[in-house]
Amino acid sequence: MILPALLTSAGFNIVICVGFMSLYSILRKQPYNLKVYFGQRLAQLQPGQKNHYFFDRLIPSAGWLVKAWEATDDDIFACGGIDGLVFIRLIVFCIRIFSVASVLCIFIVLPVNLFGQGVEQRTPESQMDIFTIANVQEGSQGLWAHFFALYVISIVAYVLLYIEFKNVARLRLEQVIRFPTKPSHFTVLVRGIPWSEGESYSEVVRKHFSSYYNSSYLAHQMVYRSGTIQRLMMDAEKMYKVITETPVNQYVQPIAQPITVGVGHMAGYAAPLKKVASDIGTSVKKHKEKSDMKDQECAAAFIFFRTRYAAMVASHMIQSKDPMLWVIDYAPEPHDVFWANLCVPYRLLWIRKTLVFIGSILFSLWFLLPTTLVQGLVNIEKLENTFPSLRGISQRRYVNIISGYLPSLVLTCFVLLVPPVMMMFATLEGSVSRSGRKKSACCKAIIFFFWNIFFYNLFTGTWWDRMGRLTVTGLKDMATLLGNLIPGQAPFFMTYIMTTGWASLAYELMQPFVLIVNWIYQFVLMKKEGYGDLYTFPYHTEVPRALLFNLLGFTFCILAPLILPFLMVYFFFAYFVYRNQMLNVYITRYDTNGSYWPVAHNAAIFALIVMQAVASIIFGMKNFGTxxxxxxVLIIFTSLFNLYCRHKFLPLFNNKAAQDLIEMDRHDENSGKLEEILSRLLSSYNKFGSRSGNHPNDLLSAEYKITRSKE
Structure with missing residues (x-):
């Protein structure tokens, strides 16, 4: 990529970001946009207070930056939960490590690259190479600057990662103590309940836990099929039974003369219709009481224990010789349960996961087409040589837009498909919690981004650049080939950071889709309340993006230091934007209790290893063997450091401390609060779609309507 193309892309993105942020500072102050930009705050107010919440329109344009800066960690925790705080800590980690990298690489490494003599022929295509390590001659002593920066950045990363892992693990332990009455502390979810002839699942569960956990078992609640289709089928069956079993002559009324049906004559039918409705209701009630619920039971149930420690022990025990039966895990919080997957047979989950794995591979293969197209647009001269019909494009005035801004824009548009597809895959896998489903989608998106956005763009960029000479050099020196050409891909990733990173922050602030729908509701449909749904934070979209930029920063910091200013701009604005959104826009209905940090830690370790491996290859190419x-050797240290962190902190993310649980149980028992907690526990999951397992034929008098959050 030539320098004018990079500057063109920078100009486009700066104009877009400044325009969107300026417009946001105006729109957020308008009273009719409160539900769009202050959903989190409005949700915390009482209904009578909402009419008085108009003071934010008087805040100056930069007021949201000041409030985001002044907010404490406790404020973020209160609005975004522990997951929101962990995500902000991830952004802070990136700011810290790349601030150190910027000081080292901009002031020490970049001058060495700039004054090197490695690029002999200065062509327009190699304009950006003079800023990279490719411009350093073989055997040059200036490579010690790169080596020094590599070691300092690695050591600082170790220290910061250790501190953050320790702090997040402490937050998880404090979370258990801070909320001692969470229903999930006393509850486990059992799946794979074995079928017994002549007995319902509820009876099988009661016998099993009464026999093996008699002293600690409290009660259980079965999970029933309650989907929309199932409810319609149940209603149809009930009405069919009512119609077939109710005598027709009972409701036949003799009519003396024909009656013209109209509004005035409908009163004549009021009494008979009321009697029909009353009798049908009585008949339905009788059928409810007499119906056998065994056919509607799923092989899953919530089991309640008298103590937290008993629930923890049960969740870690294998219940039978067949590990596919009586599978027990900690139950999600009531708001976190993903009811649609509770009735999926446990034995079918491995088939679903296999199909999802195959689907992910096919989706990745399909995504190679737009990636190859994007790299073709970047290497416009090579594209002309491959396709003679396109010759002359490089001489057009708009070539800088084609090779600078258009490739990253095209790739960004295709990337928008990734989060919803990964969320669909995570749902098909059978996750029983909404937070687990979002975390699974996040992990899949990270792997997808690392491979399709990072590695494949490197490979295709290399192929386009060496297309005519690849057959001569062969594949035996592929490492050397990649080492020579990886720095040349830095300009493309700079434009990608601007288009996908900077522009995404402006889009996140504006919320254009919700804003337009809100205007339609208020000004077209004339609804006073407007539109503004309460969304949860899109971790499956934002965490992969931040970790991808983290990978780009580590990989290119010593190879092409000019990428660091673009990254620093993104992470600095991300710090303010995401804090503002968590404080004002997004609402927290559920979280993973900080489980995103091990994912971020592993991604950072992977990025460190990639940086060190690429540096080792390039140092070898430059005849700098030492x-x-x-x-x-640094790669070995990184692996050992990761192993140490996993052994020290990861068990705290997979388990709860038995010492804390026992002390909480003793405190509740001594203070007399245990019975009160247990009495509320029995109804905690009832209203979310389950029915009491102690009375399998007793239907709830009112069905709970699940309000699904936008994800």
Whole structure:
């Protein structure tokens, strides 16, 4: 990519970001946009207070930046939960590590690259190469600057990662103590309940837990099929039974003369219709009481224990010789349960996961087409040589837009498909919690981004650049080939950071889709309340993006330091934007209790290893064997550091501390609060779609309507 193309892309994105943020500072102050930009705050107010919440329109244009800066960690925790705080800590980690990298690489490494003599022929295509390590001659002593920066950045990353892992693990432990009455502390979810002839699942569950957990077992609630189609089928069956079993002559009224049906004559039918409705209701009630619920039971149930410790022990025990039966895990919080997957047979989950794995591979293969197209647009000269019909494009005035801004824009548009597809895959896998489903989609998106956005763009960029000479060099020196050409891909990723990173922050602030729908509701449909749904934070979209930029920063910081200012701009604005959104827009209905940090830690370790491996290869190419060897040794240190962190902190993310649970149980028992907690526990999951397992034929008098959050 030539320098004018990069500057063109920068100009486009700066104009878009400044325009959107300026417009946001105006729109957020308008009273009719409160539900769009202050959903979190409005949800915390009482109904009578909402009419008085118009003071924000008087805040100056930069007021939201000041409030986002002044907010404490407790404020973020109160609005975004522990997951929101962990995500902000991820952004802070990136700011810290790349601030150190910027000081080292901009002031030490970049001058060495700039004054090197490695690029002999200065062509328009190699304008950006003079800022990279490719411009350093082989055997140059200036490579010690790159080696020094590599070691300092790695050591600082170790320290910061250790501190953050320790702090998040502490937050998880404090979370258990801070909310001692959570229903999930006393409840486990059992799936794979074995079928017994002549007995319902509820009876099987009662016998099993009464026999093996008699002292700690409290009660259970079965899970029933309650989907829309199932409810319609149940209603149809009930009405069919009512119609077939109710005598027709009972409701036949003799009519003396024909009656013209109209508004005035409908009163004549009021009494008979009321009697019909009353009798049908009585008949339905009788059928409810007499119906056998065994056919509607799923092989899943919520089991309540008298103590937290008993629930923890049960969740870690294998209940039978067949590990596919009596599978027990901690139950999600009531608001976190994803009811649609509770009735999926446990034995079918491995088939679903296999199909999802195959689907992910096919989706990745399909995504190679737009990635190859994007790299073709970047290498416009090579594209002309491959397709003669396109010759002359490089001489047009708009070539800088084609090779600079258009490729990253096209890739960004295709990337928009990734989060919803990954969310669909995570749903098909059978996750029983909404937070688990979102975390699974996040992990899948991270792998997809790392491979399709990072690695495949490197490979295709290399292929386009060496298309005519690849058959001559062969594949035996592929490492050397990649080492030579990886720095040349930095300009493309700079434009990608601007288009996908900077522009995404402006889009996140504006919320254009919700804003337009709100205007339609208020000014077209004339609804006073307007439109503004309460969304949960899109971790499956934002966490992969931040970690991808983290990978780009580590990989290119010592190879092409000019990428660091673009990253710093993104992370600095991300810090303010995401804090503002958590404080004002998004509402927290559920979270993973900080489980995103191990994912972020593993991604950062992977990025460190990629940085060190690429540096080792390039040092070897530059005939700098000592640095190459020590860079390879650094990979071993990184692996050992990761292993140490996993052994020290990861168990705290997979389990609860037995000491804390026992002390909480003793405190509740001594203070007399235990019975009160247990009495509320029995109804905690009832209203979310389950029915009492102690009385399998007793239907709830009112069905709970699940309000699904927008994800």
């Amino acid at each position: 640095a190459s060897t020590f860079a390879f």
